[in-house]
Amino acid sequence: MGKTAIILGATGLTGGILLQKLIEDNRYKTVKLFSRKKIERLPPKVEQFIGNMLELDNFKKDFTADEVFCCIGTTAKKTPNKETYKNIDFGIPVTAAKLSKENNIPTFLVVSAIGANPESSVFYSRTKGEMEQEVLRQNIMNTYILQPSIIGGNRNESRIVEKIGLVVFKIVQPLFFGKLKKYKITEAEHIAQAMINLANSTLKKQIITSEEIELLATKN
Template identity: 70%
Template sequence: MKKTAILLGATGLTGGILLQKLIEDNTYQSIKLFSRSKIEGLPAKVTQYIVDLLDLEQFRAVFTADEVYCCIGTTKAKTPNKGVYKQIDYGIPVAAAKLSKENAIETFLVVSALGANSNSAVFYNKTKGEMERDVQKQNIKNTFILRPSLIGGVRQEQRTLEKIGLAIFKVLQPLFIGKLEQYKITEPEAIAQAMINLANSAPYAEVIITSNEIKRISKNT
């Protein structure tokens, strides 16, 4: 059966890789992008909706698909205002989950983060945890929350200090063994492939997909 996928966050690192994988996957006959800016040069199977992602409810009528992939996320550096940060990292995924439930979409996948905890004293971990909690409250049949560790890859807006920090982190990777293995860098390609594999596999029992599981599931091709 040919499927339709909705993708939020296609202009980001992980979302962009996921978009390319969905385009190349013949399982998908249609891909709907909801974003603030247009992406040029996409094939006919991709329909773009240029929207204010903070007001997704206005697009309820076209928010229909077999699956929703949510790769929305910002950073403290890009969004220092905590109120705006929460509108993005909490508000958009939860709104998308609510629309998915209303429109009987049975598969919802969202990228969260290692350390997400709704009871955390750390604002950023707490925000991710609250997002996870309220996404799960929608009781969508196939809900998958991916918790990668530090995401690798090259970002267009990556600053010099960020590049240095990532390089140092890569050097330390061999030291992350046992329980520390979950803190190893998670590559965006692995996240994207794991999401597709989860959406197209037999029923998977786990809702929370840890960084180690992301890497394992991504190899099941």
């Protein structure tokens, strides 16, 4: 009997890649998407629940699965208001973790970021750190927090400045060795594959660094 997976953030870069991988993965019978807008032309194994992600509690009855993959995240450019930003980057993953605990879902995976620290003076890093802290407080049996560096990949929306920045970053990457190695670009494809591999592993480590993401992505 196949497994059921929940994806939060399937309309984003990493979540979209993850969705396609889970559709093709025969270990998964059902993939549930919780999002604010519908994705068209998906196969029958995908169930979609559309609504306000800031009110995720409303989906409690349908929030049942074997694994939850949380790929939710915004940017300061898209969400300049700090309160709204925190409601998304902190509120949604934490609510999802609480629902997972309440509904006895044994595996919870969430994409955070390198440098996440609840004590950081940087709002972005502090928000991610506080999110991680609260997710871990739920004591879900298998909890995996992935901390990628800058995420690379082909985004649908036009983000010219970001694309230029990624090109420049890739050029200077050969200079990143030793302690700087962890700051190399983390491809969204690798994050998605690492998440699937983690969900189907017995690894007990909870914090997964950018370097570990790369290693996990290559495992069959």
